[in-house]
Amino acid sequence: MKVELKHPSSDSTQTVVLERTADDIAACEAMFGDRLVPVEVERADESSGWLRLAGRVHRYHVLRRDNALHVWIDGKNYRFERIHSTARRAGAAGAGKASNQLTAPMPGTILKINGKPGDRFEPHAPIIIMESMKMEMSLTAPSAVVLKSVDCKVGQLVDMGRVLAQVEPVAHAE
Amino acid sequence: MFKKILIANRGEIAVRIMRTCQEMGIRAVAVYSDPDRRGVHVGAADEAYALDGVTSGETYLRQDKIIDIARRCGADAIHPGFGFLSENATFAEACAAAGITFIGPRPDAIRAMGDKIVAKETLSKAGVPIVPGFTLEGDSTKSGDTLINELKTRCREIGYPVLIKAAAGGGGKGMRVVNSEAEMAESLEAAQREANAAFGDARVFVEKYLSESRHVEIQVFGDTHGNVVHLFERECSIQRRHQKIVEESPSVALTPDLRERMGAAAVAAAKAIGYVNAGTVEFMVDDAGSFYFLEVNTRLQVEHPVTELVTRRDLVKAQILVAAGHPLPFTQSELRQEGHAMEVRIYAEDAARGFLPSTGTIGVYHEPVGPNVRVDSGIAAGSEVSVHYDPMLAKLIVWGRDRDEAIARMDWALRNYVILGITTNIDFLRAVVVHPKHVSGAIHTRFLDENPIELSGAEPPPDEVWIAAVLAAQTGGANRGIAEAVGSDAGPWQTAGHWKAY
Structure with missing residues (x-):
């Protein structure tokens, strides 16, 4: 996952890419520009856990409120702002009304894809089932839609924000 | 003993009082404002009743509503906590008139000590040392050149800096430090304005400002059988705009001899006004080890846990016992100050x-x-x-x-x-x-x-903090309040739980 972050109190910004290197849930790599930092992320639950970095353990608690990111780590509090790139902003803006994309809201593994392009889904029917942090969740059709394309495979590890499928509301498809 | 106590307060102090009630086998009753409907103190209570309203004035300060609820639910006593109605003599009287015990001192003691000018005069007569200062002749609620000139003359006698304080004061409101004559007019006006807004009483008085002094207070306790004891000191010198933020006991500034003398002075002060229940006598202590009376707080203090930890006594339990007519559950010789307690x-x-x-x-x-x-x-x-x-x-x-x-x-x-x-x-x-x-x-x-406090944050954070921020960005915002999560509009792709498509 690639995130552009701003730390307002020090007026610094960084683009950080955090990706898992294997199916092992803990092992990750963080990229700060060209600099690569190996890190292990152990999640206790969605908002807390600990990091192992350069031989040291750092406990963390996090909270997101829209683009405001609250971080508690090693007894200190930090506040970040998430800066959205143009592409993401365009995607997010479309989400309110006419987005035809299904994207992963969190990193996870694709468990099941219920159909192939051309298939029709009734409202609330699950299209893609994902698993993350031992929780299984469905991405469902909010209204009658036709699946236009599938952009992921079963068993694939996907990052947050990754486009998984293209759909089209039935009214527009016909 | 009481069967049911209504706690006329909210937040942490209401929860803390309820804990002791429940330990004593007494039912704890909460009252709550509209914004506090889901407050922690409501869940901690055995019964809870709505005060219907939003602001303090509409809810926790409404004597009529609170007494009416106490009557209807059958509460035999009311604990006011601190703030709100805790130092309101009229409320204490209204409780008594309704046949409900007010857990605190008698109304006349609240009234006498609530007027800082009367308190200083009373305690000075009882032999308690007071901070050099004066009350203004005539009507101190008016400003004007005559008053300013009188102030300047008398402040020259005691020396600057001086402190203008509200007669009805507390919590740092209506208080102004004056460093020189040039600041006098403006500070007087500001103090009067603040005092009037906070207490509806613009009367002020002047004290010498002991700039490098410590704020040390003595916890006192009296019962209806004539016993008065002190439970040692709390040092509350770390303040921001006259608001305490760190409190501790014992104070490093007190020698055993000074502690003894201050304790005796506090007990003498309490006896002089026939004090019953928990109270605090506040003093300033200077470098030379001289101490001066500041004021008496006729309530349980915010910082009472500091005393509870060094004495291993439950002050709320003692308050309830005394209010029910029991003798104090401890004598002076039984009380010990053990170890060190600190509160923030x-x-x-x-x-x-x-x-x-x-x-x-x-x-x-x-x-x-x-x-x-x-x-x-x-x-x-x-x-x-x-x-x-x-x-x-x-x-x-x-x-x-x-x-x-x-x-x-x-x-x-x-x-x-x-x-x-x-x-x-x-x-x-x-x-x-x-x-x-x-x-x-x-x-x-x-x-x-x-000592300006340097807060970290001006430096860019280390790697692990940025990584944690990425983990924050990955969360679904599922930790929002329930109402907020249910009410959020996640667009047409909203699905179960925190999963949604963008």
Whole structure:
């Protein structure tokens, strides 16, 4: 996952890419520009856990409120702002009304894809089932839609924000 | 003994009082305002009744509503906590008239000590040393040249700086330090305006301002059988704008002899006014070890847990017993001051932005837990911190064998207190507690003015912090309050739980 972050109190910004290197849930790599930092992320639950970095353990608690990111780590509090790139902003803006994309809201593994392009889904029917942090969740059709394309495979590890499928509301498809 | 006590308060103090009621087998009754419907103190109670309203004036200050609820639910006593109606003599009288016991001192004692001018005169007569100062002749509520000139003449006698204080004062309101004659007119007006707004009483008086002095107070307790004891001191010198933020016992400034003399003076003060129940006699102590009476607080204090930890006594339990007519559950010779206790007040405020109050919903909340760590709190994950009430969220109190151990434990506890979603003063408090001058005990009431606290954050954070921020970005915002999550509009692709398509 690639995130552009701003730390307002020090007026610094960084683009950080955090990706898992294997199916092992803990092992990750963080990229700060060209600099690569190996890190292990152990999640206790969605908002807390600990990091192992350069031989040291750092406990963390996090909270997101829209683009405001609250971080508690090693007894200190930090506040970040998430800066959205143009592409993401365009995607997010479309989400309110006419987005035809299904994207992963969190990193996870694709468990099941219920159909192939051309298939029709009734409202609330699950299209893609994902698993993350031992929780299984469905991405469902909010209204009658036709699946236009599938952009992921079963068993694939996907990052947050990754486009998984293209759909089209039935009214527009016909 | 009482069967049911109504707690006419909210937040952490209501929760703390209920705990003792329940331990004593007494049913605890909560009252709550509209914004507090889901408040922690409501859930902690055995019964809870709505006050119907939003502001303090519509709810926790409404004597009629509170007494009516107490009558209808069959409460035989009311505990006012601190703030709100705790030092309101009229309320104490109204309780008595309704046949309900007010857990606190008698109305005449509240009234006498509530007027700081009367209190100073009364205690001076009882032989308690008072801060040099004067009350203004005639009507001190008016300004004007004559008054200013009289003030200037008399301040020249006692020497600058001086402190203008509200007769009905408390909580730092209506209080102004005047460093020179040039500041007099403006400060007088400001103090009167503030006093009038806060207490509806613009009367002020003047005291010599002891700039490098310490604020040390003595906990006193009287019963209806004529017994009066003291439970030693609390040092509350670390203040910000006359508001205490760190309190401890014992005080490093007190020798056994000084402690003895101050305790005796406080007991003499309490006896002079026939004081019953818990009270606090506040003193200033200067470098030379001289002490001067400031005021009497006729209520349970915010910082009472400090005394509870060093004496191993439950002050709320003693309050209830005394109010029920029992003798004090301890004698002076039984009381010991053991080890060292320290308290900090957790506020919803942003130290990096001029201590502006911070409001919002608490998303992540974890209290520190460990030996000799106590948290008196009135918040939980999902709690709304609104603009309507005091920004004090909780008190963190630790006990150690000695002061160094207490400071180290407080540092640990502050490092392990997690509150995300609103800005708190936790990082600021930690910087204060571990400040070398605080650790050395070189503290006085101007400590924070003379030792600016450096807050971290100006430097770009290390790698692990940025990585944690990415993990924050990955969360679904599922830690919002329930109402907020249900009400959020996630667009047409909303699915179960925190999964949604963009």
